[in-house]
Amino acid sequence: MIEKLTHTTVWVLDQDEALEFYTQKLGFHVHTDARMDDFRWLTVSPPKQPEHEIILLEPGPPMMDDESAEQVKALVAKGILGAAAFETSDCRATYAQLSERGVSFLSEPAKRPWGTEATLRDNSGNWFSVTER
């Protein structure tokens, strides 16, 4: 049987800038930053989940033809794609800390039946929930 989800892909517009955002702003750790010729395998992990790798991937050839890559980039840049939900033990403190670092939020922390939740945007345009349960 399948036991775990280990990797998640997040499409980004620029790997260098995404790396800076995910490490310097969000506080994630670099898991792997490796190159095979032109291909850069770049993954980061949330601080308390070092075994889960978020793959920061640029849309492009040979996986995608140029036209498809441009379409995916456009969707990312337009903020259409929502990638995932992050967990925090203190949503308001995390909101304050990340806002201070210049992270853009779409919604401020608000109480929900299951906890407190805010929505942030990464520097490429992907949106994420930040939830305290």
Place this chain on the structure above:
Amino acid sequence: MRDPIPVYIHLLRAKDMIDREYARELDVATLARRAHASTAHFARSFKQAFGETPHQYLRRRRIERAAELLRGTGVSVSEASLEAGFHSLGSFSSAFRELVGESPAAYARRWRDANAPAIPACFTLMYTRPTGAPEPSRQTQTEQSSRSAATRSEVASPPSTMKEAQSR
């Protein structure tokens, strides 16, 4: 055609500003400045990118925010109207009715009786902005299907109201 990505990045800043600051006075000039665009050019490129004008987007965001309050909290219709940035209860009620398909009071009653499901708020933010269409193109969607996607997105709106979507 020049690379649209940098334009989208700027436009998204203005769109995010609407999502975040919907309750305050937001005119096109303010939003255009956020997107580093001229006022005239901004509204046009916003519509090209997102399929509706900044004003339409803001109006639907306000109604979505008000609907969330009516669903999940005990606020009155007039409180929800103020919280969402409407100046008058009358304009709120008619916008709500037009976009959602029922009055704010009826909507609140229905959801309080039914208990709104616990869907993470970032998803309701993204997926429950009402699509009830004031535009005249609702009956002509299939006729437009042969036209280009870009053209279509400027005129078409999804046909279902939120009420229809929920009852499926």
